Each structure stands twice: as C-alpha cells, then as structure tokens.
Amino acid sequence: MAQTLDQTAAAQPPREGEGLASFIRSRMVILVPYLWLLVFFLIPFAIVFKISLSQSAISMPPYAPTFDVSAGFSGLLDNLRELSFDNYLWLLDDALYFNAYLSSVWIAAVSTFFALLIGYPMAYAMARAPSSLRMVLLMLVILPFWTSFLIRVYAWIGILKPEGLLNQFLIWVGIIDTPLQIMNTHTAIYIGIVYSYLPFMVLPLYASLEKMDFSLIEAAQDLGCPPISAFWKITFPLSLPGALAGCLLVFIPAVGEFVIPDLLGGSQTLMIGKTLWNEFFANRDWPVASAVAIVLLLILVVPMMFFQRAQARAQEQER
C-alpha cells in the first residue's frame, strides 16, 4: 500500500503552500475505497476458499475451526494439514452438482440469446429515433431497472400460473382449450431472466449504436448494397462491443441467479444459485456451500475478465 502512495505522489505533485494536508487528502481518495473493498470484497473470498477446504461440523458456526491463533505455529501446521479437497471431491461425486452447473450455464446462455434477440431491435430503433424522443425512450428502458427486481419477478407468477392471466387470455381468444403449463418450467425461467435483464442488454447496445455514423449505411446503399447485407457488413460489426458488453451483463449474473429459478422454476429446476442457497440454508453445510461458490466463481472468471477488459476499453475510448 505504501508504494501505492508513492506512485500517486508522482502523478499529482502537491501544490506549493499546500504541502502535507493536500498530499494526504489526495491519497485518501484512493486509500479509503481501496481498503473498504479489500476488507469487504477480497478478504471474504479468501475466507470462502479457506472454509471450502474445511470439514463441516455440528456446531455454530457449522464448520471445523481452522486457524486457531492460540495454538501457535505448530497448531497452524496441524490446521493446514486438516485442510482437504474433500468438499470438491464431493461435488464431483454427486451428479446433482455437475448437472446444476451445466443447466445454469445452459439456461443463462439461452436467456442471453433471447435478450439479444429482443434487445437488439429495440436498441437499434432507439438509436435511430429523433433525438427528442430518444431521451424519453432511454428513460423508459431505465425505469423498470429502478423498480424492484423481486416485484418484477413476482409479477410474472400471476401471469404464467395455470389459472393466470396469460392462460385466461389465450383460452378467451380461443388459441388453446386447456391451460399451458409454463410456471415451473425452463420457459418460465427464460422469460424471467430475459425480462429482468433486458435493460442491461439494451443500454450498452444503444450506447454503441448511438455513436454510429448512419451515413455509412446510406453510402453503402447508394453504392448498391441491399439493406440487409449493409446491416451485416456495417452496423452489426460496429455494434459488437456493445453486444458483447450486453451479453456479459446478462449472462454472468444469470448463471448464479437465485430468485428467478426459485420463484418461477419450481422445485424441479436445477440451478447452481439455488443449490448453493439450499446447501447453506436448508442443509446448513457451509463448507460445501463454499466449495459450490468457489467452483461457480471459477466458471465465471473468464467472462468476468472479458467484462473488465470491455469496461477498460470503453473508458479509454471516452478519454
């Protein structure tokens, strides 16, 4: 941390007559949030990792204590010897966990695809709308994001239930005779995820499409390029960074989603967020829950690094 300070000192020399006070102040801006995130974000992961290696026990907290400082160095060594990958072997052993990981990734991927399918035309139309209308449309996309996630998921229960509004409507119109079973199926989860995360898809797409120079398309069309191939050759490649950011913003949280599969997916659905929750709250097996979390994190590390790279690049562009 001390080195952090030196470096910024070089970047921002204190002004004359300001001296120490301003020097300290400019360091604080970095140091305070840095320390906060270290303590409440990074260290907790180290603890999760450590507990994922310990044995579960019937006590409170329900895991065998590791690092007991009072036992001194030899005690520490004993503790280290007690650490084991048993919980991870357990995850490998039981097909339940493997299937849960697999189906989480699958459900998230399908939902991301549909979010892109619905979100892209929306973002495109928004980017081409007259600028007076654009702000209103943007506001309309953001507004649902402000209203409670839980409420928005809950609203779908009343719609998708067998005696719910969708089935009532379809029967009334005469498309179907018997209610469709949508609740407690994967379809319900897809709908829930696409619905909840759609703004995350639309906003980055809109941001990249809005910057686009649409006269490029005109030029292509003047030169005899049909509109559809102009789209695939010009618009789509230019919007790829936005599409990538949008997909990641939908995919990553969707993999670990708990509320949507729990409320819309019923008890049959396997998703890893739900498995973790049950392991923790129902089985009270904290070490296994921790191991589940670590594996989930490993699955998401690659897309998360993509996300950070995309963020950093977007920043560079704006600079």
Next chain:
Amino acid sequence: MQGKLSRFNIVSLVFGFAFLYLPIVLLVIYSFNASRLVTVWGGFSTRWYVSLFSNQQLIDAAWVTFRIAVISATVATVLGTMAALALTRYTRFRGRFLFSGMVFAPLVMPEVITGLSLLLLFVAIGLDRGMFTVTLAHVTFSMCFVAVVVQSRLLSFDRSLEEAAMDLGATPTRTFFHVTLPVIMPAIVSGWMLAFTLSLDDLVIASFTSGPGATTLPMRIYSQVRLGVTPEINAVCTLLIAFVTVGVLTAAIVNKRRDLQRQRDEHAALRG
C-alpha cells in the same frame, strides 16, 4: 437518415416496451382487485391497502429496510465517488488493476456468492448479524454502482475548468467543492438513488447477512410470495413502485432543469 423510424423499428419498440411494462401494469391493476382470488377481477377496491396498514410485521420490515437503504446509500455514495475520482484522476498507481477489478467485479458478481462471502467474513470476525451487517454488505456492492455512474460523468468533465479555478488561486479543496462537485452533482445524486433502490430491493445478500430482528421488506415479501400470490403483496409492490417512480422522475426533472439553467448561465457568461 437518423430520425426516421421504419415500421420494423416501431414494431420492435412497441413489442419491447409492452414486454417491459405489461407485467408491472397488470400487477398495479390487480392490487385494486376486490376479489381475494388474484387472477379473477372482482371490482375496484382499496381494501388491500387498508389491510396493509394494520400489518405490523410489514410496517416494521419497511422501516428497517428504509433505514438500511438511507444509511448504506449515503456511505456508498461517498465511497463510490472517491473510487470514481481515484479511477479517473490517478491513472497510474500500483494496484490500480486490482482496484478497478474490485470496482467492476461486484457489478456482475452473482449475489449468492457476495452474500455468502460477506456472511463468512462477519462470522470470522465475530460480528453479530443484524441491521449493521446488512448495511455494511449493501455499502460494499452499491458503492461500485455509484463509482461507475460518477466515473462516466467525470470522464466527460472538462478539466480546464478546474485548472482555471486553480490558476485564479483557488486551493484544490476549494476547487473541488466549488467547481468539480457542482458539475458531477447530478451523477452523484443518481448514484445515491441507484444505491438506495438497490438496497431497498436486495433479497439475497440481505438474507445471508441479516440476523434476528432485522428482517427486511424483500425478505418479508419473499417469504409470503413463496406461499402464493396475494392481493396484499400486490398492494405493497404497487406502493414501492409508486415510491420509486416518483423519486426517479422528480430527480430526472430536477437534473434536467439544473442542466438547462447551467447552460443558460454559461451562455450568458460567454456573451458577458
């Protein structure tokens, strides 16, 4: 070319917004349903709103949630603004990569992981779970959202304004409070509101980090929803939606007005 919408554009907008808004609209409508059967319309009634106000559990939970949201949003706004300043103003410091990673990762981190890891931290350091721990947890993830919002404003900020103020003899502190802060204020306000609603809304992280006596409104709603859809929950949800919508729209209008005012001022100053 821009400014003209094709039929396909209009259809996709209408379809998209219908998809986004229909469920909420239906929820609001059915909160005024007289019938206890949630999906059968039995006439207009406000009886569920009346019965809400005698539900002490819900009122307690709402009050707990509100206090957590105000405190955590305020702390998160201060920390998030500092983080945004650190990321935009100091482009080179050791550990910057880790720092920016820690700011962006919580945005997409699955809530179950954040919740579990924070809980294990609180247990490890022997902190009793309750309102305080939920507040700490909410500060941690919402400060990152604030940082992103404020950062985007800082990136488009004209640094020459600051330089001008300092050339005219203002100290860095004075410059910050009289030049920088007013300009990024709209972003700070929307950052605060975002943090506030995130906290108001959070179920998963609160469930992990909360303890006895600190049941939040989403936790209460969730446990009732699991038992089935009830008109009373529809009414709570409608009130929450109304609360947030009014807040967001007010802030947007105020921000817009202030922007216009500043533009006019700048214009006047230039013509001098």
